[in-house]
Amino acid sequence: MSSLSGVILRAGILGATGTVGQRFISLLSQHPYFTIQVIGASSRSAGKKYSEATKWKMTTPIPDEVKDLVIQECKAEFFKECDVIFSGLDADVAGDIELAFLEADLAVLSNAKNHRRDPTVPLVVPTVNPSHLNLIPHQRSLHSLHKGFIVTNANCSTTGLVVALKPLQDAFGPFEAIIVQTMQAISGAGYPGVASLDIYDNIIPFISGEEEKMEYETLKILGDINETATGFNHISFTKISAICNRVPVIDGHTECVSIKFKKQPPPSIEQIINTLDSYVSESQKLGCYSAPKKAIIVNMNQDRPQPRLDRDNGNGYSVTVGRIRKCNVLDIKFTLLVHNTILGAAGSGILNAEIALAKELIKAKT
Amino acid sequence: MSSLSGVILRAGILGATGTVGQRFISLLSQHPYFTIQVIGASSRSAGKKYSEATKWKMTTPIPDEVKDLVIQECKAEFFKECDVIFSGLDADVAGDIELAFLEADLAVLSNAKNHRRDPTVPLVVPTVNPSHLNLIPHQRSLHSLHKGFIVTNANCSTTGLVVALKPLQDAFGPFEAIIVQTMQAISGAGYPGVASLDIYDNIIPFISGEEEKMEYETLKILGDINETATGFNHISFTKISAICNRVPVIDGHTECVSIKFKKQPPPSIEQIINTLDSYVSESQKLGCYSAPKKAIIVNMNQDRPQPRLDRDNGNGYSVTVGRIRKCNVLDIKFTLLVHNTILGAAGSGILNAEIALAKELIKAKT
Amino acid sequence: MSSLSGVILRAGILGATGTVGQRFISLLSQHPYFTIQVIGASSRSAGKKYSEATKWKMTTPIPDEVKDLVIQECKAEFFKECDVIFSGLDADVAGDIELAFLEADLAVLSNAKNHRRDPTVPLVVPTVNPSHLNLIPHQRSLHSLHKGFIVTNANCSTTGLVVALKPLQDAFGPFEAIIVQTMQAISGAGYPGVASLDIYDNIIPFISGEEEKMEYETLKILGDINETATGFNHISFTKISAICNRVPVIDGHTECVSIKFKKQPPPSIEQIINTLDSYVSESQKLGCYSAPKKAIIVNMNQDRPQPRLDRDNGNGYSVTVGRIRKCNVLDIKFTLLVHNTILGAAGSGILNAEIALAKELIKAKT
Amino acid sequence: MSSLSGVILRAGILGATGTVGQRFISLLSQHPYFTIQVIGASSRSAGKKYSEATKWKMTTPIPDEVKDLVIQECKAEFFKECDVIFSGLDADVAGDIELAFLEADLAVLSNAKNHRRDPTVPLVVPTVNPSHLNLIPHQRSLHSLHKGFIVTNANCSTTGLVVALKPLQDAFGPFEAIIVQTMQAISGAGYPGVASLDIYDNIIPFISGEEEKMEYETLKILGDINETATGFNHISFTKISAICNRVPVIDGHTECVSIKFKKQPPPSIEQIINTLDSYVSESQKLGCYSAPKKAIIVNMNQDRPQPRLDRDNGNGYSVTVGRIRKCNVLDIKFTLLVHNTILGAAGSGILNAEIALAKELIKAKT
CATH class of the missing domain: 3.30.360.10 (Dihydrodipicolinate Reductase; domain 2)
Known part of the structure; x- marks a missing residue:
């Protein structure tokens, strides 16, 4: 899609050391539109280099661009510069963290189940119901936001x-x-x-x-x-x-x-x-x-x-x-x-972000 | 069941080298009512000792009583002395062989699919429908037999x-x-x-x-x-x-x-x-x-x-x-x-034989 | 062995909820010489019925005799009546607990690695070096014991x-x-x-x-x-x-x-x-x-x-x-x-106990 | 390697329906130097379209370029136009067929074991001993050939x-x-x-x-x-x-x-x-x-x-x-x-061909 050539979105990843987080990193590192800007994980991992804190389980090596990135705690203040946030957080923490990111006006695409049943949160499978993203303006107005949102992909x-x-x-x-x-x-x-x-x-x-x-x-x-x-x-x-x-x-x-x-x-x-x-x-x-x-x-x-x-x-x-x-x-x-871990998880988040970008619900610096 | 103590039925096994046949042998060798009398397999194996002709795949060793038994071809003349025949034959040969055994007035319990749809053949799961065995007298009369029958177990x-x-x-x-x-x-x-x-x-x-x-x-x-x-x-x-x-x-x-x-x-x-x-x-x-x-x-x-x-x-x-x-x-x-290989195959055949014995459809020498 | 007929040893099991403990229970429940008297596990499980505290993973059901046994903490005072103790404890706790049991004059057969390198502890594979059990009198004299000991089986x-x-x-x-x-x-x-x-x-x-x-x-x-x-x-x-x-x-x-x-x-x-x-x-x-x-x-x-x-x-x-x-x-x-879990673990402990009994290093009530 | 850009070698594949053959096809279909020209298999498959004769077991789909290729018998006359032949033949037929291809002055890279012990056949692991390819002129002179050879890769x-x-x-x-x-x-x-x-x-x-x-x-x-x-x-x-x-x-x-x-x-x-x-x-x-x-x-x-x-x-x-x-x-x-199926089999054959090309032992049309 020619109109997108040259787009670079700065991505943040929550839960970056887990299996969904690893898949996000693996897919994003080969993606022409995204650059991995900030990676977040639990306070136990925060402060460590990604390659040291992670038991990497993908069948391709850790991408060079994240090896030495220092892991941050999952607090919105560390992710302010990100254009888009991908969340691979576990359900036991995802609810509150993602809400805090929303309140900080950040665009969150989550794989967690916590907000899927929220009547104001689109639950989107990218090859099925991208029209549900049209609720984002309403969601923003409820929270008085400019560019933030939460969109979840499905189980x-x-x-x-x-x-x-x-x-x-x-x-x-x-x-x-x-x-x-x-x-x-x-x-x-x-x-x-x-x-x-x-x-x-x-x-x-x-x-x-x-x-x-x-x-x-x-x-x-x-x-x-x-x-x-x-x-x-x-x-x-x-x-x-x-x-x-x-x-x-x-x-x-x-x-x-x-x-x-x-x-x-x-x-x-x-x-x-x-x-x-x-x-x-x-x-x-x-x-x-x-x-x-x-x-x-x-x-x-x-x-x-x-x-x-x-x-x-x-x-x-x-x-x-x-x-x-x-x-x-x-x-x-x-x-x-x-x-199940590509279209069924991280891949849906990424493709949903691409759709949101195409629909101008995420604004990219070009 | 006290009335059966001391019963010994002489069993023949068809398809004895295959997986169902091996399960028949394994179960019968530990069974108090049966003694393995004759074992049959393809003409390729006939004439060989069982232990030499068989790639034994059970997790217990080949029972001593069959190790040195010489395999016969699956012809009724070699099984005349048997009180009961268990068939683990493959479907591509089971149909004709089992029919020939029936005509020779032998009692056949088959695991093969060939005769399951025959309107005069009981299809019996022993813990479900043993009453279907009551058709055996009718089956015998159709073929003018005294003690022979074909009963199949289910898939x-x-x-x-x-x-x-x-x-x-x-x-x-x-x-x-x-x-x-x-x-x-x-x-x-x-x-x-x-x-x-x-x-x-x-x-x-x-x-x-x-x-x-x-x-x-x-x-x-x-x-x-x-x-x-x-x-x-x-x-x-x-x-x-x-x-x-x-x-x-x-x-x-x-x-x-x-x-x-x-x-x-x-x-x-x-x-x-x-x-x-x-x-x-x-x-x-x-x-x-x-x-x-x-x-x-x-x-x-x-x-x-x-x-x-x-x-x-x-x-x-x-x-x-x-x-x-x-x-x-x-x-x-x-x-x-x-x-699937016990109740779902060989075990059904054996338990069906026990029921037939209890119903006096097989006559045992005591 | 006729001289042992009628022997019943009261067995205690440490680490009874773990995989080695489950194997001990499974083997002992079918064993003619042993009766399972006391079962011990971590304080997290203590006080619960065995069947409730345990994720049973053996391929045979939980033996009836232990289902309702209440789990004790692994303290020697609860195991005083036992003739023999089988330890399936994890290495992070086995060292101290087994030593305390030894000091309480209890006969311990351990699968843990902790005492294997102790120069006064026999490391015995029952079909290899039972003669090493002859050091038990020396071990007892060092600790001033009458019937206690620690014997370990091997990795x-x-x-x-x-x-x-x-x-x-x-x-x-x-x-x-x-x-x-x-x-x-x-x-x-x-x-x-x-x-x-x-x-x-x-x-x-x-x-x-x-x-x-x-x-x-x-x-x-x-x-x-x-x-x-x-x-x-x-x-x-x-x-x-x-x-x-x-x-x-x-x-x-x-x-x-x-x-x-x-x-x-x-x-x-x-x-x-x-x-x-x-x-x-x-x-x-x-x-x-x-x-x-x-x-x-x-x-x-x-x-x-x-x-x-x-x-x-x-x-x-x-x-x-x-x-x-x-x-x-x-x-x-x-x-x-x-x-690896029979001769390589729990089975060695049990067979070692049988040898110790035969050598009169464990005294049984008959 | 700039000197090779634009090279296209016409490849023939022997044993194309087997697992090694499938790997050859999969690797060659993505390779810039090779075009799959002729595929050979047993007379049972000859005359059929590749996609119909083959139980394709690779995890990527059958390449479009071979789907409709008609399988030939493994006779040199059908492969005359090929610059290079990759053999994934089974050992029970590879010996004679590959020899016939050699005699027809064709360059054969074989995965079969048959000629590996021949004192005039290089046995080459491409990242180990490409110098052994230097025997090819001697091999040609023994058979009076211009461009044919047999080179095998290793087990x-x-x-x-x-x-x-x-x-x-x-x-x-x-x-x-x-x-x-x-x-x-x-x-x-x-x-x-x-x-x-x-x-x-x-x-x-x-x-x-x-x-x-x-x-x-x-x-x-x-x-x-x-x-x-x-x-x-x-x-x-x-x-x-x-x-x-x-x-x-x-x-x-x-x-x-x-x-x-x-x-x-x-x-x-x-x-x-x-x-x-x-x-x-x-x-x-x-x-x-x-x-x-x-x-x-x-x-x-x-x-x-x-x-x-x-x-x-x-x-x-x-x-x-x-x-x-x-x-x-x-x-x-x-x-x-x-x-084992890339460097350990088909991949070695292909990389050996690339080395032979670089050493000008295979002549390419540019």
């Missing part, structure tokens, strides 16, 4: 689900019912996260709070922003049931989805395939740098999608959908795969 | 499902709908089976023919035998959708099940728990040696059942059920675990 | 190594050099222990302190007790190099060993095989209940031993040795496997 | 080892003894290769022929080409012992190496580190496109190298060395990691 499993559902809802109307069963990767639990003795040769059929998140967030994201851009209309007429499991896979959440449409008869399998395959999200139309060539890749080989083979599709920003077929109980069933 | 995933469904159907009436999503262990695919490069750090969201088997077999097993004991009444009014995945777990199939009852309002969670927990199958009432103390173990710890921790419950003959809770779309959802 | 990797080395040293004289490289299971690191993100699709080529332990302990265990039974003669003339790795295996440490004998020419491969295969340890001669039928199982199939197939040999008390062959640099190389 | 495990040993031998003289113990990834066995039931929660302490290959190839590669460039002087005075294991890791071979130098006293740890860290191979000096920035990366963090974190160093062309320390038996020990 990793929710993210994959809504990418597949959005074009179907757009094309064929609302859902009567959704049943989704997940097989979630261990990286979704952070580090140290899942003990190897708990997951090796095993499945854990429970992830605390996850099913509730999927059921709530899906209906907020698939809903509209209201006409005055002051609130969100959650979908109220769709029944949704989520079943979440942890499986021994490193990256990539697999989800088996069954859906029933309100309108009957339902679309044909071919219509579903075509609709998913031809979906173009607003992030792509805006020409955002990280937007994938295809938001949804349909792969109808009978044994796809598979996490190890498909998670990196679109550099981790595409959702891959396969096994689209009739369901004997609801209408249609299919299987999808989402990269 | 491994079907097995776990129907154990949990049977007491609920008995107590609360038929199901309107069933959605089941499986996470199946690699041992279910035999040996060499799944390539490590295909399943390590991965999930395969497809198992050939498995979803169709689950949907068909469940409705046959949950149905009745007719009044004249000459056929089976399949359940016709229950919609069922199966979604099958292969996961990196060695043994133990996990299944996430959502159900809706015809009769509304549905039973409470507490009623479901009590019904499952207090279930006693006919195999237990008959005092069968391999019957588990509990056919169903309810474990309501929030993160159970887990394959590595629960698959050996009841020596692999119990099904463990947990996470019983409301479903927002259907009525109830829960997660179950079944040991 | 899990050391244990496997010395079982294979002991009969070779006995038969062919001392070693000039030993090089051992380990591939150690995750259960050796306790719970939660190794993070799944660290070990899945990965190897960690370092285990803190492990190489030093193997190099030190091997030379103490392979040495003699002195003539006056007041000290141990460490082997001083053998060079030993240990290389330790963590691998994605649940249970069972694999070790690749290369050895050079002082005396040249070295024994033949056949002599090595015969010596290992015919080895009978003192624990077997004493008829100890847990002693395996064979302390060493030689399996010369070219691809054995394997952890998943061989770790349960001898109920986890046998060491399996294979791939015995010439080494181009030293004399001989081979691969061994030891169950 | 994957050998490759990692010699990269670490070469600079040490150059700096400190020949080795008295080498002991190497490997933990090899499953991808090294091809596809389907290792059965998941054999390697999950397991180690296989044996890989057929691997130890012999490592012991032979290392001494050929570390040796010189003779003065007349007509033969290779194998190292004859170094004793070497290899111990090879298969472990549950997808990509990346880990090797624990202990070495003793002829010259005593041996170099210090610091000298070893500096020598490895400052090593620059001829492939780097020649400016080859695929040559890594560093042939050896020394990482002295105590728990490195690790396969998942280090295998992609230098795009898979670097060897990572860590844990360099004293050995109590030999002089020095360390642990290394090599990407």
Whole structure:
């Protein structure tokens, strides 16, 4: 997108030593629009060099530009110069810190769950509902801010689900019912996260709070922003049931989805395939740098999608959908795969920032 | 069961070198009622000693009693002296061989899929529908036999499902709908089976023919035998959708099940728990040696059942059920675990034989 | 062993909620000589029922006899009635607590590393050097005790190594050099222990302190007790190099060993095989209940031993040795496997107690 | 390397549907010097489109340029137009086919083992011994060829080892003894290769022929080409012992190496580190496109190298060395990691071709 060439946004990262923070650093260090200006972590790490305070777990080396950066405490005063803040904070501290950053008129894109249910905070999956960002002026007016905001991305499993559902809802109307069963990767639990003795040769059929998140967030994201851009209309007429499991896979959440449409008869399998395959999200139309060539890749080989083979599709920003077929109980069933730490976490924050920039909700120095 | 003490049945094993055959040998070698008399395999192995022809993959050593047994071809003439035949044959050869054994008036308990859909062959999960064995006299009359029969056990995933469904159907009436999503262990695919490069750090969201088997077999097993004991009444009014995945777990199939009852309002969670927990199958009432103390173990710890921790419950003959809770779309959802190579395969064959013995459908020399 | 029939020892367990403690409970609950009398853990768990305070991770259920036992603090006053104490304490607390138990005249068998290097504490692998227990009278006299003692078992990797080395040293004289490289299971690191993100699709080529332990302990265990039974003669003339790795295996440490004998020419491969295969340890001669039928199982199939197939040999008390062959640099190389949480930890403590009982170093009420 | 800009070599690939072949295609499709001209496989696949005949197992999609290429039989007549041939053939067919291609005056870079021991065939690890390519004129004269040759790369495990040993031998003289113990990834066995039931929660302490290959190839590669460039002087005075294991890791071979130098006293740890860290191979000096920035990366963090974190160093062309320390038996020990399917297989072939091009042993059309 030519109008953005030369843009440099100074980014701050909260929770920079954690797994989401490491992914933010890894993605931003290769990004042409952002420069990593300030990194924040707990007071235990503050004052240390990043490379000394961090157990780096990415499969690429620590970027040179952050190695020697000194970690700051997560206080707004240290981040004043930043154009945009990415938060990978843990939920036990994210709520208050992000609020303090908002009050300091800083633009915060958060991966934490704390503010996702706030009626004035957009919950945005970048390839699904960027229109929800239009509430930012209202949010600012409530807090008397000029450039600050809080925008959250969704839970990793929710993210994959809504990418597949959005074009179907757009094309064929609302859902009567959704049943989704997940097989979630261990990286979704952070580090140290899942003990190897708990997951090796095993499945854990429970992830605390996850099913509730999927059921709530899906209906907020698939809903509209209201006409005055002051609130969100959650979908109220769709029944949704989520079943979440942890499986021994490193990256990539697999989800088996069954859906029933309100309108009957339902679309044909071919219509579903075509609709998913031809979906173009607003992030792509805006020409955002990280937007994938295809938001949804349909792969109808009978044994796809598979996490190890498909998670990196679109550099981790595409959702891959396969096994689209009739369901004997609801209408249609299919299987999808989402990269849980890219589109499902840090990548969503970055792509949301790119959209906010394109919509001039973040102002960049050029 | 005192009346059986001293019984010794001479067992033949077909497909003895394969994974199901190895499990038959492992279980029978420790069994007080059976002695392994003849072992059969392909003509490639015939004539060799068992220990030389077999890549033994059980975690206990080859039993001494079979080490030096010479493998026979799978022809009925070599098995004439057997009181009972256990078949672990592959589906590509099982159909014809088992039929030939039937015609030779031999009693065959088969793990193969070939005859499961035959309207005159009982498809029996021993802790669910032993009453289906009552069709054996009719089957014999059709073939003019005295003691021969074919009885099949169910597909491994079907097995776990129907154990949990049977007491609920008995107590609360038929199901309107069933959605089941499986996470199946690699041992279910035999040996060499799944390539490590295909399943390590991965999930395969497809198992050939498995979803169709689950949907068909469940409705046959949950149905009745007719009044004249000459056929089976399949359940016709229950919609069922199966979604099958292969996961990196060695043994133990996990299944996430959502159900809706015809009769509304549905039973409470507490009623479901009590019904499952207090279930006693006919195999237990008959005092069968391999019957588990509990056919169903309810474990309501929030993160159970887990394959590595629960698959050996009841020596692999119990099904463990947990996470019983409301479903927002259907009525109830829960997660179950079944040991796929014990109750889900060879163990069912053996326990079925014990039931047939108790019902005097197999005659033992004492 | 007929003279022991009817013996019941009242056992106390320290660190009962941890992984080694759980293994002690699991093994003792099925043991005819022991009854679990008192269980101790940290003050955080004290006062709670065992089943409530423990994240039980064994693959068999919590034994009924301990479910409702109330956990005590690890103070000797609560364990006075015990005939024998098994310690599965962590190293950060084991040193002082075990010493206090010793001073209280209690017989302690410890899995902790703290006292292993004490010149008055026997470091005993039960199928290798039970003669070291003969120092107990001297240890008692130093502390003015009647029945108390501390005996430690060895590090899990050391244990496997010395079982294979002991009969070779006995038969062919001392070693000039030993090089051992380990591939150690995750259960050796306790719970939660190794993070799944660290070990899945990965190897960690370092285990803190492990190489030093193997190099030190091997030379103490392979040495003699002195003539006056007041000290141990460490082997001083053998060079030993240990290389330790963590691998994605649940249970069972694999070790690749290369050895050079002082005396040249070295024994033949056949002599090595015969010596290992015919080895009978003192624990077997004493008829100890847990002693395996064979302390060493030689399996010369070219691809054995394997952890998943061989770790349960001898109920986890046998060491399996294979791939015995010439080494181009030293004399001989081979691969061994030891169950790290049975013979390599809790099982050694229990078998050591059985030996002490047989040697009348523990007095039992009959 | 400016002199090569604009070079396009027409490449043929033998064994294109296998795992090594797939890696060749994946690497070549992104390579500026090569265009994939012809792909060959077995007669079973010949005549089919590549995308239809291949079970593609790379984690990136099939390159567009080969999708619709029609597979040829591996006969020289179909490859006449190629400037260079990369062979990923299985050993059971590679010997004869590659010889036929040589006789047809084609330049063959082979990953197969068949010709590695031929005294007239260079066995070349590109970051170790490119000087061995100087024998090509002699090889051509023996076969009366103008541009054809056979050059092989080394076994994957050998490759990692010699990269670490070469600079040490150059700096400190020949080795008295080498002991190497490997933990090899499953991808090294091809596809389907290792059965998941054999390697999950397991180690296989044996890989057929691997130890012999490592012991032979290392001494050929570390040796010189003779003065007349007509033969290779194998190292004859170094004793070497290899111990090879298969472990549950997808990509990346880990090797624990202990070495003793002829010259005593041996170099210090610091000298070893500096020598490895400052090593620059001829492939780097020649400016080859695929040559890594560093042939050896020394990482002295105590728990490195690790396969998942280090295998992609230098795009898979670097060897990572860590844990360099004293050995109590030999002089020095360390642990290394090599990407077994990149530098350890297809990548070596490609980088060897680049070196041959730079040395004008392959003639390119510009």
